[in-house]
Amino acid sequence: MFTLMMSAPALAQTAGNVATGKLAFLQCQACHAVAPGGPILVGPNLAGIVGAKAGTRPGYFYTQALKNSGITWTPAELDAFLANSNAVVPGNKMEFVGIPSPAIRADLIAYLNTLH
Numbered sequence: 001m002f003t004l005m006m007s008a009p010a011l012a013q014t015a016g017n018v019a020t021g022k023l024a025f026l027q028c029q030a031c032h033a034v035a036p037g038g039p040i041l042v043g044p045n046l047a048g049i050v051g052a053k054a055g056t057r058p059g060y061f062y063t064q065a066l067k068n069s070g071i072t073w074t075p076a077e078l079d080a081f082l083a084n085s086n087a088v089v090p091g092n093k094m095e096f097v098g099i100p101s102p103a104i105r106a107d108l109i110a111y112l113n114t115l116h
Contacts, residue, residue, distance in 0.1 A: 015103075016110025024099075024108045034115050043094065049073050050113045054089075065091030075109050082108065 025034070031042040038045050044060040051074070055067035069089050071077050081088045082105045084098045099105050 016106035016108075016113075018107070018110045018114055020104075021107035021109065021111025024104050025111055028108075034112075036116065046112060047115045049115065050075065050078065050109070063091055063093050065089050066093075075113070078109050078112065079105050 028046075033039050033041055033045045034047050035045070036047040038047065040057075040059050044057040044062075051072065054069050054071035054073060054077075055062040066089050071081075071089070073081075077088070079102070082099050083102075085092055085094045085096055099108065
């Protein structure tokens with residue numbers, strides 16, 4: 001018998017409710033726009049963020065820590081960053097306490113994955 005074991009981050013990236021994620025994004029919209037070609041606010045525009053290389057959005061001033069992180073924003077990387085951004089990229093400038101709930105992070109990532 002074959003049993004599939006998944007870690008919590010892997011499990012979080014496989015599920016997620018887009019509608020709930022859109023509601024969770026309300027806490028993010030003060031700093032991030034999501035419309036393609038939309039404005040840069042306090043943080044970079046997040047349209048198309050899933051699959052993008054960290055620190056490369058034109059027009060936004062990133063820290064060297066984020067530019068040099070080598071991260072590509074996969075669901076797993078987003079999950080870790082949304083849980084604790086300073087642990088993932090020490091020295092980044094995102095003033096954010098993190099989202100402790102894996103389910104809410106999964107929902108938020110599902111929503112972000114719809115933004116192209």
